[in-house]
Amino acid sequence: xxxxxxxxxxxxxxxxxxxxxxxxxxxxxxxxxxxxQNSGRGLVHLILIRSNERxxxxxxxxVTLDTSKKSSSLLITASRAADTASYFCATSxxxxxxxxxAGTRLFVKA
Amino acid sequence: xAVVSQHPSRVICKSGTSVKIECRSLDFQATTMFWYRQFPKxxxxxxxxxxxxxxxxxxxxxxxxxxxxxxxxxxxxTLTVTSAHPEDSSFYICSARDKGQGxxxxxxxxxxxxxx
Numbered sequence: 746x747x748x749x750x751x752x753x754x755x756x757x758x759x760x761x762x763x764x765x766x767x768x769x770x771x772x773x774x775x776x777x778x779x780x781x782q783n784s785g786r787g788l789v790h791l792i793l794i795r796s797n798e799r800x801x802x803x804x805x806x807x808v809t810l811d812t813s814k815k816s817s818s819l820l821i822t823a824s825r826a827a828d829t830a831s832y833f834c835a836t837s838x839x840x841x842x843x844x845x846x847a848g849t850r851l852f853v854k855a
Numbered sequence: 856x857a858v859v860s861q862h863p864s865r866v867i868c869k870s871g872t873s874v875k876i877e878c879r880s881l882d883f884q885a886t887t888m889f890w891y892r893q894f895p896k897x898x899x900x901x902x903x904x905x906x907x908x909x910x911x912x913x914x915x916x917x918x919x920x921x922x923x924x925x926x927x928x929x930x931x932x933t934l935t936v937t938s939a940h941p942e943d944s945s946f947y948i949c950s951a952r953d954k955g956q957g958x959x960x961x962x963x964x965x966x967x968x969x970x971x
């Protein structure tokens with residue numbers, strides 16, 4: 746990817762379980778965002794965390810950011826079949842370009 | 856959130872022809888828009904940054920003459936794929952930032968281009 750890596754590349758879990766996805770990036774950032782993409786469709790913005798924040802919550806989503814390790818994690822709690830999608834982290838730096846990680850394909854089995 | 860409209864959502868064209876994709880910010884002004892390309896099951900690769908009233912800034916490896924970008928107004932950027940080839944078939948997505956707001960980028964719904 747242009748910026749960094751995400752792991753796992755693919756994740757398959759049962760409905761009700763938690764899903765954790767990790768993202769690493771290479772350069773200094775202003776903020777980091779997580780997006781969701783259903784197959785063949787556009788992006789849905791999930792959450793934005795700024796470089797001076799360490800953790801953020803939104804509903805069933807919890808995002809952490811460790812700027813010393815240049816990494817972030819997205820936790821989806823109590824997953825549902827409808828959460829099946831690809832999840833991307835994206836970083837923005839001073840030039841305001843948004844650069845995407847490789848993505849994690851999540852499959853939640855009902 | 857703000858709305859970015861991308862048109863068309865799907866297009867099929869013949870090899871050698873050109874295709875124009877539009878990206879519009881509907882309820883905000885965007886001095887900067889971005890164009891991405893996505894191959895199947897892959898991530899989004901930034902192609903270029905579109906600046907209103909000036910030339911686009913292309914990422915390394917992206918052919919400027921192949922992918923023409925025009926950002927004529929604060930609400931419209933266009934990407935023209937010239938002399939299309941089957942290998943140009945891909946999913947193209949634009950995004951825009953509201954110059955009056957924070958860092959969040961808003962994305963269009965994407966255009967699936969198929970060159971036959």
